[in-house]
Amino acid sequence: MTRRAILKGTGSALPRTRVSNDELAKRVDTSDEWIVERTGIRFRHIAEPDETTGTLGADAAREALKAAGLDAADIGLIIVATATPDNTFPATATKIQAMLGAPDCIAFDVAAVCSGFLYALSVADSMLRTGAANHALVIGSETFSRILDWEDRATCVLFGDGAGAVVLSAEEVGDDRGILATRLHAEGQYCDMLYVDGGPSTTGTVGHVRMQGREVFRHAVTNLASVLGEVMADVGLPADAIDWIVPHQANKRIIDATAKKLGLPAERVVLTVDQHANTSAASVPLALDLAVRDGRIKRGDLVVLEAMGGGFTWGAAVLRV
Numbered sequence: 433m434t435r436r437a438i439l440k441g442t443g444s445a446l447p448r449t450r451v452s453n454d455e456l457a458k459r460v461d462t463s464d465e466w467i468v469e470r471t472g473i474r475f476r477h478i479a480e481p482d483e484t485t486g487t488l489g490a491d492a493a494r495e496a497l498k499a500a501g502l503d504a505a506d507i508g509l510i511i512v513a514t515a516t517p518d519n520t521f522p523a524t525a526t527k528i529q530a531m532l533g534a535p536d537c538i539a540f541d542v543a544a545v546c547s548g549f550l551y552a553l554s555v556a557d558s559m560l561r562t563g564a565a566n567h568a569l570v571i572g573s574e575t576f577s578r579i580l581d582w583e584d585r586a587t588c589v590l591f592g593d594g595a596g597a598v599v600l601s602a603e604e605v606g607d608d609r610g611i612l613a614t615r616l617h618a619e620g621q622y623c624d625m626l627y628v629d630g631g632p633s634t635t636g637t638v639g640h641v642r643m644q645g646r647e648v649f650r651h652a653v654t655n656l657a658s659v660l661g662e663v664m665a666d667v668g669l670p671a672d673a674i675d676w677i678v679p680h681q682a683n684k685r686i687i688d689a690t691a692k693k694l695g696l697p698a699e700r701v702v703l704t705v706d707q708h709a710n711t712s713a714a715s716v717p718l719a720l721d722l723a724v725r726d727g728r729i730k731r732g733d734l735v736v737l738e739a740m741g742g743g744f745t746w747g748a749a750v751l752r753v
């Protein structure tokens with residue numbers, strides 16, 4: 433038996449307001465046809481002023497705690513993956529801790545943009561296995577609508593707001609349960625391909641998302657197929673052992689091309705990009721929660737998570753649910 437991080441519960445939260453491509457086309461020079469054809473996106477949720485990365489993350493966390501049958505008081509570690517924190521500091525994780533009423537625990541944010549949830553999951557896995565905590569909340573939460581340039585049609589149509597959360601618990605289990613492998617990567621020489629043109633230490637402003645879409649697309653397919661190969665090699669299983677792949681939901685074409693490279697049928701891919709657009713660090717836990725709640729992902733399934741984002745950063749995880 434080995435001490436491993438087990439998935440105990442999932443949760444998610446979306447802002448009240450849902451915006452269709454046609455509604456967006458009234459504000460921006462675009463069309464439903466262009467957005468669907470290039471990205472697969474049909475809707476995105478946009479946060480109202482009272483909805484923040486913190487409030488959405490706390491709502492998702494409450495759902496995950498309920499699903500896990502745990503209280504906030506049981507949690508020893510809270511990690512929030514976000515590129516859109518409520519404040520530059522303190523960490524949104526501490527704000528969510530306060531909103532949940534969780535007592536003294538470890539709480540911090542991780543900034544790896546769209547792959548933030550994979551980074552946070554990997555850190556939580558290590559900390560649980562080495563005994564830093566027994567139960568962890570890992571949250572991906574974003575309000576990208578606040579850092580979009582609504583005049584730039586090449587980026588503003590791609591993103592949405594939302595949050596997803598998981599509860600992980602350390603348990604002594606056999607070798608085929610819980611998080612089995614994680615892999616993380618970063619190549620900072622590509623930091624100009626996808627970035628925000630502001631920050632506390634440079635401009636003193638929040639800034640807006642800037643992206644070289646074609647380059648991002650090309651790197652995403654190559655890097656994601658490669659890291660998926662690495663994690664499957666780590667667990668010693670072929671790609672067709674995967675029951676469900678829960679990819680980062682940036683673009684349906686990236687997801688399809690990656691699945692094709694691995695020879696995975698579309699029926700095993702969880703897809704939410706049509707409904708949520710790209711919610712950055714929230715996209716993987718949001719999609720995971722949806723597929724757990726609608727009964728697709730069941731106990732015993734082999735699930736693979738993957739994401740790629742600004743930096744570039746990317747990563748993947750394999751877990752037996």
Ligand code: ACO
Pocket residue numbers: 461462463466467470471546585586587589590626643644645646647648649652680682683710740741742
């Ligand atoms: N509506 C209508 N026309 C548009 C829009 C829009 N929203 N945006 C751009 N266009 C136009 C451009 O102006 C250009 O017109 P032109 O030919 O007259 O100059 C034309 O469409 C083609 O523009 P490209 O940028 O070359 O379009 P492309 O086919 O590359 O598609 C896209 C753009 C969808 C962004 C694509 O590059 C892509 O998906 N890249 C991946 C980016 C991504 O997913 N980023 C998310 C963050 S990273 C991550 O999460 C992995």
